[in-house]
Amino acid sequence: MRVRHVIALDVGGTGMKAALVGPDGALLHRALRPTGREHGPEAVTEAVLRFAEDLRVHGEREFGEPAAAAGVGVPGVVDAGTGSVAYSANLGWRDVPLRSLLSERLGGVPVALGHDMRAGGLAEGRLGAGRGVDRFLYLALGTGISAAICIDGRIEAGAHGSAGEIGHVVVRPGGPACGCGGRGCLESLASASAVAREWAAACGDPGATAEDAARAVEAGDPRARRVWDGAVSALADGLLVCITLLDPRALIVGGGLAGAGETLFAPLRAALAERVVFQTLPTVLPAALGDNAGSLGAGLLAWDLLPDGAASTGAASTEAAASVASATGPAVSVEAAAR
Amino acid sequence: MRVRHVIALDVGGTGMKAALVGPDGALLHRALRPTGREHGPEAVTEAVLRFAEDLRVHGEREFGEPAAAAGVGVPGVVDAGTGSVAYSANLGWRDVPLRSLLSERLGGVPVALGHDMRAGGLAEGRLGAGRGVDRFLYLALGTGISAAICIDGRIEAGAHGSAGEIGHVVVRPGGPACGCGGRGCLESLASASAVAREWAAACGDPGATAEDAARAVEAGDPRARRVWDGAVSALADGLLVCITLLDPRALIVGGGLAGAGETLFAPLRAALAERVVFQTLPTVLPAALGDNAGSLGAGLLAWDLLPDGAASTGAASTEAAASVASATGPAVSVEAAAR
Incomplete structure (x- = not known):
């Protein structure tokens, strides 16, 4: 069965939580990996990119098509304009252009970059x-x-x-x-x-x-x-x-x-x-979503990049449309740096 | 010379600051009166209504037409939905339907009711x-x-x-x-x-x-x-x-x-x-507007009720249009209870 989905990554100081998220916010697949902070900032970046790549392969195999987009939540100062992580004490990062790196690794799909807590808040607001x-x-x-x-x-x-x-x-x-x-x-x-x-x-x-x-x-x-x-x-x-x-x-x-x-x-x-x-x-x-809030939020950021994302989750999408309330109450949005 | 203007009232615990405000945020006329808190809450309400009425007469005489709208800023809890002041310790008010009282006294013009500090912040944001x-x-x-x-x-x-x-x-x-x-x-x-x-x-x-x-x-x-x-x-x-x-x-x-x-x-x-x-x-x-921030903000709330208000002040108007940025930078809006 073909299932449209996005890649969601919640990158923490010690572990990374990843998911494949369906259009209704459903967690279709979950995976965990260590961040490997002890191997240095470049290794962390590579670990993130490889995790995303493996999820893409997994999604294509299980759901008949590659992920339509990806979202990633990161602890630190995220520059939504340039799509880069200006600074992350937890990951040892400074000016990592994560959005373009990820998009390149994933064959050019749109990528949303967000702050991990704000992604979690977005998920609790829309789904929790x-x-x-x-x-x-x-x-x-x-x-x-x-x-x-x-x-x-x-x-x-x-x-x-x-x-x-x-x-x-x-x-x-x-x-x-x-x-x-x-x-x-x-x-x-x-x-x-x-x-x-x-x-x-x-x-x-x-x-x-x-x-x-x-x-x-x-x-x-x-x-x-x-x-x-x-x-x-x-x-x-x-x-x-x-x-x-x-x-x-x-x-x-x-x-x-x-x-x-x-x-x-x-x-x-x-x-x-x-x-x-x-x-x-x-x-x-x-909170209702527990450990999944961050990855679900990253998934929502990714869905918000797609034209059918907002419609299928029944919620407002990016910043510009943020004041629109859905039938189930006010929708929640967050800054997201779209490629 | 006919000059389009609105009535603006900043009601404080001891004094009331009033103004007639032009479409560009210009202070066309200023006046001060004591609030008369010592005479009880009903007397305060009547003092506000009479002040507004007198300003209407003044505007008509000086500027050839009556005020097109009125705005009032009040210290306390303002219910933007009903247009009433739920509670004001400074004025001794509880559930005063100020918006409808004022509109009635002013011959049915639209009236905006806001919180005094937030009206001041609106003015500093747009004009200060x-x-x-x-x-x-x-x-x-x-x-x-x-x-x-x-x-x-x-x-x-x-x-x-x-x-x-x-x-x-x-x-x-x-x-x-x-x-x-x-x-x-x-x-x-x-x-x-x-x-x-x-x-x-x-x-x-x-x-x-x-x-x-x-x-x-x-x-x-x-x-x-x-x-x-x-x-x-x-x-x-x-x-x-x-x-x-x-x-x-x-x-x-x-x-x-x-x-x-x-x-x-x-x-x-x-x-x-x-x-x-x-x-x-x-x-x-x-702050740039000094004592005038509150009354200017009340004036902006009033202008925001009028179809030509936003255009002529070059700024976004009510909550719904709040994310629109003007050429001079992001515009500022505030909750306002319009009649």
């Missing part, structure tokens, strides 16, 4: 927890903390491609040192790594994880409760800043720490309710 | 310091601190009309009590009132103002320098949060405290430069 929500913050609590901001159906990139860096909002002035060089950043207090570090120190097991901390909280361990409450309190303070500035309708929370479910969400909702004064409390929702 | 800037924060440092956020040429209202409340971002956890009920809000540390209060305490003159503080700083008074530096430091911390979250291209600073000019701007730029890590430093600019 943000369906029909015009204004939301999509937050990932993992090794770090970052966010995608959706305003009136569009994922905001900022003037220089770095909007949404909520992980580096200072919530505890003079607090713990953060990887960014600052102190007391949200990320240094409420990321999965921060919770793991604090819980490891509290329980004496250097290998303890954030998941272990959540389990200890559920088992009623008061030390774990203190660690957990500290993280939730910092998170609520950081989110309150976003609520005060942006007045979003929903907060969509994903990433490793969100795996704790109500152990996280119940106290987080309570902490936010305690903090709002004049602000309207947004709905706090778990 | 933000001309040609796609993404900016317009900040007013007065009795309180509030902001309008411009994203891709649109002034963001938020999901419930309360976006931009930067004055209530907490920058000193556990700090001074704020009028909102919180502690350590930016407004309690860096507003003109906060500076006046601190300087009054430091110099022993209970009547001292923020302007006095600025003059004492310029005269080299070390006590004044301490007060001033504390406010600038809090302001830079608050703005850094906006930069981290929103990545704006420019910060446009107005309000009473901005009257200090380089006494404020030089240390503020230095404090921001000191704080950015990965963030791109936005341009920090003084």
Whole structure:
């Protein structure tokens, strides 16, 4: 059976998630590979290109035709105009013209380049927890903390491609040192790594994880409760800043720490309710797409390049058409650098 | 000579600023009246209606025709859908259907209702310091601190009309009590009132103002320098949060405290430069329209209701047309409740 599809790549600091995505956003095929950061930036580029090439071959074999387009999400500063990655600390990249490299490797198909978190936010907005929500913050609590901001159906990139860096909002002035060089950043207090570090120190097991901390909280361990409450309190303070500035309708929370479910969400909702004064409390929702958000988002970016893409996903496509609402609610779009 | 014009009203907690505004954004006439908050909410409503009525008469007499439309900016929560002011602490209003009341009083002309700060941001974006800037924060440092956020040429209202409340971002956890009920809000540390209060305490003159503080700083008074530096430091911390979250291209600073000019701007730029890590430093600019921003913005909202409004101001009009860029740079729009 011939199935029209696109290649989707979510390139992370340690692993790459890839998918073949159908016109309705269906995941037709998934694959994982290490990024191989330790082999240097050129090797990372080659690993990305080879992964895409192999997916193209796989798609042609399984679905009777080659991918119609490709989308790739990258952590870092993406220049949508030139289609290059200006800078990525996670990948060791500087000025990598990924769009043209990928398009060349894939026989000239259109390629969309986007920011990984914003691609994930796009997917949550169109296919996940943000369906029909015009204004939301999509937050990932993992090794770090970052966010995608959706305003009136569009994922905001900022003037220089770095909007949404909520992980580096200072919530505890003079607090713990953060990887960014600052102190007391949200990320240094409420990321999965921060919770793991604090819980490891509290329980004496250097290998303890954030998941272990959540389990200890559920088992009623008061030390774990203190660690957990500290993280939730910092998170609520950081989110309150976003609520005060942006007045979003929903907060969509994903990433490793969100795996704790109500152990996280119940106290987080309570902490936010305690903090709002004049602000309207947004709905706090778990992300719906899990680890697939980034690759699905990359797939949506790719579909948006095709004339039949927008129609078949029932959503608005690129920036120019962003204000158009679909029947199922406001559609979501994101900056994408099309070739 | 017949001159086409609109009525523009900027309703504040103590005074109302009104204007007749020409199609090119020219201020054809200005007037001020007290709001009369002490006489109760109904009296405030009547004062607004009478002011508008008198402006209509004035315009007809001076310019040979009655105003073609009216715009009004109000501090508080504006419901653009119903054209009413849901809540305004400053005016004592709750659910005042201002748009229909005004239109009735003005013989049925179209009336636009907007938020005062967002109207001011619209004016700075189209006619002032933000001309040609796609993404900016317009900040007013007065009795309180509030902001309008411009994203891709649109002034963001938020999901419930309360976006931009930067004055209530907490920058000193556990700090001074704020009028909102919180502690350590930016407004309690860096507003003109906060500076006046601190300087009054430091110099022993209970009547001292923020302007006095600025003059004492310029005269080299070390006590004044301490007060001033504390406010600038809090302001830079608050703005850094906006930069981290929103990545704006420019910060446009107005309000009473901005009257200090380089006494404020030089240390503020230095404090921001000191704080950015990965963030791109936005341009920090003084607001260009001063006290007229709010009434000019109300006038623009009114012009945007008229078929010839957008064309004659050379800018995009309402939300639907917001992404259209004009020849002089991206145009700016704002939510407006048209009748």
